[in-house]
Amino acid sequence: MIVFWKQKLVFLSVPKTGTTAIEEALAPSADMVISNPPELKHAPVYRYNRFFRPMFERACKTDDLELLAVMREPVSWLASWYRYRRRDFMRGHSNSTHDVSFEEFVQEYMKGDKKAAYANVGSQAKFLEPRPNGVKVDHLFRYEDQPRLLSFLEDRLAQKIHLERRNSSPEIPLDLPEATMQKLRKKCAAEFELYESLT
Numbered sequence: 001m002i003v004f005w006k007q008k009l010v011f012l013s014v015p016k017t018g019t020t021a022i023e024e025a026l027a028p029s030a031d032m033v034i035s036n037p038p039e040l041k042h043a044p045v046y047r048y049n050r051f052f053r054p055m056f057e058r059a060c061k062t063d064d065l066e067l068l069a070v071m072r073e074p075v076s077w078l079a080s081w082y083r084y085r086r087r088d089f090m091r092g093h094s095n096s097t098h099d100v101s102f103e104e105f106v107q108e109y110m111k112g113d114k115k116a117a118y119a120n121v122g123s124q125a126k127f128l129e130p131r132p133n134g135v136k137v138d139h140l141f142r143y144e145d146q147p148r149l150l151s152f153l154e155d156r157l158a159q160k161i162h163l164e165r166r167n168s169s170p171e172i173p174l175d176l177p178e179a180t181m182q183k184l185r186k187k188c189a190a191e192f193e194l195y196e197s198l199t
Contacts, residue, residue, distance in 0.1 A: 001043055001052070003032035003065075007156050010052075010065050013042050014127055016080040017070040017143045021163045022153075029159060044127040049135040067136065068152075071124050071198065072143035074191040075184070078106055079174045081121040086172070094118065102174040110187045125190040142198050 002011040002023055011026070013019035027033045034040045043052065045067065057063045072080065082097050082105045090096040094117040097105055108119035130136035141149040150161050176184070185192055 001032075001034040001041060001048070002026055002030045004029075004157065005031045005060075005062075008062075008065050009156060010048070010067050012045065012048060012067055012069040012127075012137065014069050014071060014124055015042050015122070016077055016084065017072045018146075018163075019070065021165060022070075025161050025163050026153070026157070029157060042127075045129060045135060045137060046131060049131045049133065053135060066138040068139040068141075069128055069137045070141050070143050070149060071128065071195055073195055074124070074188060075176065075181070076144075077124060077191075078109060078121070081105075082174065083172055085118055095120070102172075103176055103180055106176060106180060106184060110184060123188075123191065125188075125194050128194065140198060142195070 001013055003009075004011075011019075011022070013023070023033060023035060034043070039047075048067070053063075053065075056065060079102065082102050084090075085095055085097040091098055097118050100108070100118065105119055108116050109121065111119070128137050128140065139152065141152070146163075150163070154161055
C-alpha cells in the first residue's frame with residue numbers, strides 16, 4: 001500500500017499485479033509505504049476500510065482519499081501465482097506447485113474453501129469488493145494496460161515514472177483445455193466480469 005497525502009491517493013497492492021515495481025518507483029515521493037507484513041502490504045478494500053480509513057479520518061482529519069488498484073486478467077493472474085510458487089525457493093513447501101501441472105493448479109483453485117495450500121491464492125474480485133458504506137476503488141486499471149496506468153499516475157503525481165521489472169517469475173508456456181477454461185469462467189464469473197468491465 002502506498003499513500004500520497006497531497007494528491008489524496010491510496011494505491012492498494014493487489015498481489016501479482018506488478019505492485020513491487022510500482023512501489024519501488026514511487027516510494028521516494030510517497031508519504032507512507034507499507035511493504036511489510038504481506039497482510040498489510042496487500043490490504044484489500046475491506047481491510048483498508050476497517051483499519052486504515054478510520055485511522056486516517058481520526059488522526060489526519062481526512063476522509064476524501066481515493067483508492068487506486070490494478071487488476072490482472074484472471075487466467076494470467078493464476079498463471080503468475082503458479083509460476084511464482086514453482087520457483088526454486090518454494091521446493092518442499094506445502095504451497096509449492098512443483099509437483100502439479102497448471103491445469104491441476106486451476107482445478108484445485110476452483111474447489112473453493114477446500115482447496116490445497118498451493119492453490120490458495122485468494123480472489124481479485126474479493127480483494128476489490130466495495131464496502132456497504134460506499135468505500136470502493138475509485139480508479140481501477142488493467143495490468144495489461146500499463147501505459148494508461150502510468151499516464152494516470154504521472155498526471156496525478158506530477159512526475160515521470162520509470163518501472164524496472166521486479167519480483168517476476170520465469171516464463172513457462174501455460175495453456176488450459178477448453179473445458180477447464182469454461183469451468184473457470186463459470187466458477188469464477190465475478191473475476192472475469194469485473195476485468196471485462198474495465199475499459
